[in-house]
Amino acid sequence: MSDAILTFDHVEKSFFGVRVLKGISLDVPRGKVLGLVGENGAGKSTLMNLMGGVHAPDRGQMLLNGAPYAPRTPSDANAAGIAFIHQELNLFTNLSIAENIFIDGFPRLRWLPMLDRSHMRARTKQYLEAVELHVSPDTLVEKLSPGERQLVEIAKALSFDARIIIFDEPTTSLTARETERLFRLIERLRSDGASIVYISHILPDVMRLADEIAVLRDGELVAHGDKEAFTINRMIALMVGRAIEQLYPPRRSAPTTTPVLEVQDISQQGIVEAITFTLHKGEILGVFGLMGSGRSELARILFGLDEHARGEIRVAGKPYTRPSARRSIDAGMAFVTENRREEGLLMDIAIAENIGLVALPRYAAATVTAVNERRYFTEITDVAASLAIKGGELRQQAVKTLSGGNQQKAVIAKWLLDKPAVLIIDEPTRGVDVGAKYEIYSIINDLAAAGTGVLFISSELEELMGVCDRMLVMSNGEIQATFSRDEFEKERILRAAFRENAA
Amino acid sequence: MMEAEVKEPNRAVTRSQLVATSSARGTVRRVLRKLLLSEYFVLYLSIVYFLALWPFIPRIASPQNLGNIFSNMWPLLAIAIGQTFVLIIAGIDLSQPSIMALVSVIGAALMTSQLDPVLFEKSPLWGIVFTEAGGPLAGAFLAAPVAIMVMLLVGALIGWFNGTAVARLKMPPFMVTLVGMMFFSALAIYLVKSENIIHLPESYVLLGQGQIAFIPYSFFIVGALAIAAQWLLSRTVLGRWFYAVGANVRTATVSGVPVTRVIVTAYILSGVFAAIGAVFYSARLAAGRPTLGATLLLDVVGATVIGGTSLFGGKGKIMWTVFGVLFFVLLDNSLNLLNLSYFWVQIVKGSVILLAAALDVARTRLLARG
Numbered sequence: 001m002s003d004a005i006l007t008f009d010h011v012e013k014s015f016f017g018v019r020v021l022k023g024i025s026l027d028v029p030r031g032k033v034l035g036l037v038g039e040n041g042a043g044k045s046t047l048m049n050l051m052g053g054v055h056a057p058d059r060g061q062m063l064l065n066g067a068p069y070a071p072r073t074p075s076d077a078n079a080a081g082i083a084f085i086h087q088e089l090n091l092f093t094n095l096s097i098a099e100n101i102f103i104d105g106f107p108r109l110r111w112l113p114m115l116d117r118s119h120m121r122a123r124t125k126q127y128l129e130a131v132e133l134h135v136s137p138d139t140l141v142e143k144l145s146p147g148e149r150q151l152v153e154i155a156k157a158l159s160f161d162a163r164i165i166i167f168d169e170p171t172t173s174l175t176a177r178e179t180e181r182l183f184r185l186i187e188r189l190r191s192d193g194a195s196i197v198y199i200s201h202i203l204p205d206v207m208r209l210a211d212e213i214a215v216l217r218d219g220e221l222v223a224h225g226d227k228e229a230f231t232i233n234r235m236i237a238l239m240v241g242r243a244i245e246q247l248y249p250p251r252r253s254a255p256t257t258t259p260v261l262e263v264q265d266i267s268q269q270g271i272v273e274a275i276t277f278t279l280h281k282g283e284i285l286g287v288f289g290l291m292g293s294g295r296s297e298l299a300r301i302l303f304g305l306d307e308h309a310r311g312e313i314r315v316a317g318k319p320y321t322r323p324s325a326r327r328s329i330d331a332g333m334a335f336v337t338e339n340r341r342e343e344g345l346l347m348d349i350a351i352a353e354n355i356g357l358v359a360l361p362r363y364a365a366a367t368v369t370a371v372n373e374r375r376y377f378t379e380i381t382d383v384a385a386s387l388a389i390k391g392g393e394l395r396q397q398a399v400k401t402l403s404g405g406n407q408q409k410a411v412i413a414k415w416l417l418d419k420p421a422v423l424i425i426d427e428p429t430r431g432v433d434v435g436a437k438y439e440i441y442s443i444i445n446d447l448a449a450a451g452t453g454v455l456f457i458s459s460e461l462e463e464l465m466g467v468c469d470r471m472l473v474m475s476n477g478e479i480q481a482t483f484s485r486d487e488f489e490k491e492r493i494l495r496a497a498f499r500e501n502a503a
Numbered sequence: 504m505m506e507a508e509v510k511e512p513n514r515a516v517t518r519s520q521l522v523a524t525s526s527a528r529g530t531v532r533r534v535l536r537k538l539l540l541s542e543y544f545v546l547y548l549s550i551v552y553f554l555a556l557w558p559f560i561p562r563i564a565s566p567q568n569l570g571n572i573f574s575n576m577w578p579l580l581a582i583a584i585g586q587t588f589v590l591i592i593a594g595i596d597l598s599q600p601s602i603m604a605l606v607s608v609i610g611a612a613l614m615t616s617q618l619d620p621v622l623f624e625k626s627p628l629w630g631i632v633f634t635e636a637g638g639p640l641a642g643a644f645l646a647a648p649v650a651i652m653v654m655l656l657v658g659a660l661i662g663w664f665n666g667t668a669v670a671r672l673k674m675p676p677f678m679v680t681l682v683g684m685m686f687f688s689a690l691a692i693y694l695v696k697s698e699n700i701i702h703l704p705e706s707y708v709l710l711g712q713g714q715i716a717f718i719p720y721s722f723f724i725v726g727a728l729a730i731a732a733q734w735l736l737s738r739t740v741l742g743r744w745f746y747a748v749g750a751n752v753r754t755a756t757v758s759g760v761p762v763t764r765v766i767v768t769a770y771i772l773s774g775v776f777a778a779i780g781a782v783f784y785s786a787r788l789a790a791g792r793p794t795l796g797a798t799l800l801l802d803v804v805g806a807t808v809i810g811g812t813s814l815f816g817g818k819g820k821i822m823w824t825v826f827g828v829l830f831f832v833l834l835d836n837s838l839n840l841l842n843l844s845y846f847w848v849q850i851v852k853g854s855v856i857l858l859a860a861a862l863d864v865a866r867t868r869l870l871a872r873g
């Protein structure tokens with residue numbers, strides 16, 4: 001293999017006595033894209049955290065351009081020319097783009113303790129042009145879409161002239177167009193001589209971008225070589241340690257015709273328009289749409305988190321007015337939100353308490369009486385085990401210490417302590433590895449078999465086609481078409497999704 | 504399928520040498536780290552501080568001074584417990600001292616058995632609530648318990664008001680309670696024209712001054728309340744909701760936590776605990792004082808935060824607050840023994856709080872590094 005810009009030399013890392021990296025030696029090739037893949041919790045982010053100065057290795061060392069490299073903080077790493085675009089973005093949303101880019105060292109006016117704003121603005125403008133983001137440097141980051149925020153992170157990497165740029169699952173919240181733009185940008189960075197590490201669970205993307213591929217399993221490097229030596233199936237087999245025959249579990253039950261969720265003419269100005277559909281007991285109903293088509297907004301309205309101006313919702317036949325999250329839960333609804341860090345989890349709180357939060361009142365006679373902890377923790381442990389949540393002592397460790405995929409499972413777990421009658425699940429497989437995806441589909445199947453009606457929102461058409469009984473296609477806040485399983489056909493569905501106005 | 508795969512050839516390492524030299528220093532670092540991250544860190548800090556001062560101020564360990572330190576802790580702790588609840592839900596209650604002033608005045612106005620007309624004739628309450636012959640409860644059999652109930656109720660009411668403004672009107676807690684602080688302390692002064700109300704019933708005064716085997720009543724009452732508060736936080740549904748709301752309101756909302764109710768409850772508890780503190784302080788003074796607690800804000804917030812309860816919410820324990828209060832009372836006591844002026848005392852206290860904040864950041868960073 002080629003010349004290495006950075007070398008991991010038998011690095012080890014443990015958390016709370018659990019070995020997460022078990023002596024990894026790996027060369028990061030210079031001027032190329034290294035694709036890094038592995039199951040959730042395999043240690044990909046942890047390995048990159050060593051390089052990015054977030055954690056220090058317990059054993060072993062790193063060499064940068066042949067010299068020992070031991071960053072103590074992320075700014076050390078930046079100073080050494082290493083940029084880490086994290087799985088969860090790290091920008092200050094209340095500051096402007098320019099301020100974010102210069103946050104680690106604001107340029108000052110020569111004799112005054114004041115910021116040199118015009119210099120900041122001019123430099124930022126230049127970086128933004130380089131990443132093809134055409135907005136003013138003064139724009140507040142909170143006004144930007146996830147894809148645009150990521151471009152800001154990349155612009156920031158350019159600002160300190162990063163020679164190595166790490167992308168940790170960069171596409172999870174990007175639209176198809178933004179993803180395409182990102183890929184072009186990565187290819188350009190590489191041709192400019194930067195070395196890239198690209199982590200993703202979307203293996204076709206890795207195949208497309210990477211020059212070399214490295215596979216981690218359980219904290220060990222199980223394979224590393226040129227892309228040509230890999231196929232997607234081989235990567236999967238290496239990641240999970242066995243071959244996976246199917247991507248989607250077989251359905252073992254059929255939907256009934258008993259309605260559990262009836263939605264009649266739900267409308268809200270500028271968000272959704274005249275949404276009408278019925279979800280049946282035991283049915284998996286997909287909702288497909290591009291980002292911004294109104295699918296997540298619809299879910300929020302149905303669950304009572306956002307207002308609606310008109311229309312009627314019935315759960316299990318009962319009309320249900322003045323919705324609120326608590327009333328929805330009491331009526332038997334569950335809502336796995338798409339955004340786990342902001343709305344799904346309490347990042348600093350223990351894994352077990354996160355899983356228990358929704359069903360909590362059930363374990364005590366009143367809000368100010370003692371929780372039956374034995375029952376509470378037993379049931380939480382059972383759910384965690386049934387979803388195979390890996391990587392932590394449930395009652396001690398904060399949920400943020402879980403790997404991304406296991407965090408996602410924790411979000412699902414919190415809704416399963418009470419068997420829901422209606423499960424609304426929004427992008428549940430984002431950032432989740434192939435094996436865990438299969439497990440999540442199986443969980444959805446099992447719930448449907450037990451009578452739950454599932455509203456499955458996703459922007460991955462393949463998975464909806466693989467799992468659903470029926471599919472609604474949304475665009476512009478309206479339902480454009482409904483397809484039953486025997487009508488599933490990629491072309492037709494996509495055409496409906498791209499339609500601008502109702503036919 | 505293919506199993507065993509390419510492993511990089513072993514590289515010759517200088518690792519063994521590295522490990523050997525760093526092991527001794529490593530042990531020291533590990534112990535320090537463990538101390539810093541320990542729940543009992545502030546308790547250790549207090550003990551070290553005490554022992555360090557002992558040679559210089561021998562008086563600090565005299566039985567009488569130790570008794571002082573001990574009995575000074577409990578009224579302050581009562582107030583700090585209330586603050587702990589509010590900090591856990593990511594709020595802050597700056598109005599606590601003003602609540603103390605107002606309820607101490609109201610309670611005393613109800614109970615007093617004699618007022619000097621020269622001092623109180625101008626009070627808006629003169630002739631309506633009290634006269635020369637004292638307040639409406641003057642000499643009544645249950646004067647003290649009834650007045651205390653009223654005091655707690657007023658504390659709860661102000662807390663409810665704060666909580667409602669924060670939770671329903673979405674006003675920043677800092678603003679709401681800052682305005683509350685100015686308003687209610689001004690009200691307390693206005694009601695009694697800056698005068699202290701004395702001649703309180705003996706049973707009330709006893710609450711602040713009485714002891715059982717040299718242990719003040721406040722210890723038993725506040726101690727029991729502290730245990731109850733910790734139980735509430737760690738064992739009940741409501742307690743878990745406090746942490747959830749403080750850690751992430753949006754997640755809590757989606758998960759069906761009644762966020763508004765939780766926030767209002769925290770502020771009510773803060774008001775009630777401030778009122779409880781006021782009962783002890785004013786009983787000890789044997790007076791209702793319109794400036795009661797005016798200097799306590801720094802102590803309360805400082806003690807709670809030094810204990811380890813986070814200003815950002817989602818994290819806190821009553822036990823930590825107990826340690827924080829111990830540390831503050833000790834600090835206060837030692838500075839008094841050194842005969843420092845009020846200004847120096849404030850300067851030193853301020854620096855200590857700053858130091859505590861820095862330590863908190865260091866601890867958080869250590870924790871994050873795993």
Ligand SMILES: Nc1ncnc2c1ncn2[C@@H]1O[C@H](COP(=O)(O)OP(=O)(O)OP(=O)(O)O)[C@@H](O)[C@H]1O
Pocket residue numbers: 015016020038039040041042043044045046047087390391392401402403404405406431871872873
């Ligand atoms: N700060 C931490 N404290 C405790 N455990 C941690 C910490 N960071 C990571 N871990 C554990 O280390 C293991 C590897 O995590 P890591 O985030 O590296 O996985 P990953 O390969 O990036 O997975 P994913 O694809 O899900 O993001 C997991 O079991 C995780 O729980």
Ligand SMILES: [Mg+2]
Pocket residue numbers: 044045046087168403404
């Ligand atoms: Mg990761």
